[in-house]
Amino acid sequence: MRKVKMSEKKTPKIYMSFRNNQKAIEVPNGLRTVIRKCIAETLRVTDFVGDADVSVTLVDNERIKRINKEFRDKNKVTDVISFPLGAYDEYDVNPENGAYMLGDIVISMEKAHAQAIEYGHSLVREVGFLATHSTLHLLGYDHEDDPDGEKVMLELQDLVLNNLKITRE
Template sequence: MPKVKVMVKNNQAKVRVPVGIRLLIRRCCQAVLVSEHFKQDAEVSVSFVSDEEIRRLNRIYRKKDRVTDVLSFPLGQNGHYDINKETGCALLGDVVISLETAMKQARMYGHSLEREIGFLTVHSMLHLLGYDHETSPLEERQMREKEEEVLGALGISREATFTQTEGLDS
């Protein structure tokens, strides 16, 4: 089974990162690699940012001047990735999550913050591996099915409970 090294950074100060979120992100990244039969060890960077920062990034890189929940910056192309010479890991890319928006969406959809961040992480990992739901309805459906399959395997249902008052994990 491939190993995944996940660097999680909290680059915002408005919202506390709940205990357990870092482990959740690592579990989600690993589960996607297993589900996709990714054979090599990999590295991923995940950063929490403010709504203001994700809007700035969205404007610069996607030409969309609005807040979004998550952005993915894949480093690979057509299944080929640069290799970190020190670790031998494939460099998959960067995931940027607005914790403010994730919290709002969890409330709006009536599920836990754990489920929302799990979903955003799985969604972005699939993008880092080359999936693009904006190219065709078929690929969008396939991506949604894979997301639910991975989240289900992890036991992260829409009804999962997770509290924000458990502490700080930053």
């Protein structure tokens, strides 16, 4: 098998359903494109082979808190939640587009906005970070149960955002 240089790797096609189910924070122009690019670049740098189908939903703090309580038994607001449909190269294929179905990403725009202010960077950068982070979870990366996972994820997140020139400003 021939090793492929990073520059030769094909960027996967992303089939992304996108829903804005919140009204608290105005969604910046181009945010959907940034999210798509972050997902694609995350797949590229992790050597994911094939096209991907991902659902992204923007919600408010109240909704993400309910989701966090229902699915993770944590009664608190969080910034992003991932719902992987597979991991480690075991994914169903969407018969409509032939892409691997990775799962769902749910982002709290209120929390992302607050974190962008706290960290001193743009909302676009914060949402790009969260989309990248969540995509890594869809691929099976873990920072909660894997002691080395946090370091690996941080390195990959930095690589993706730097490659896309999404900086902290």
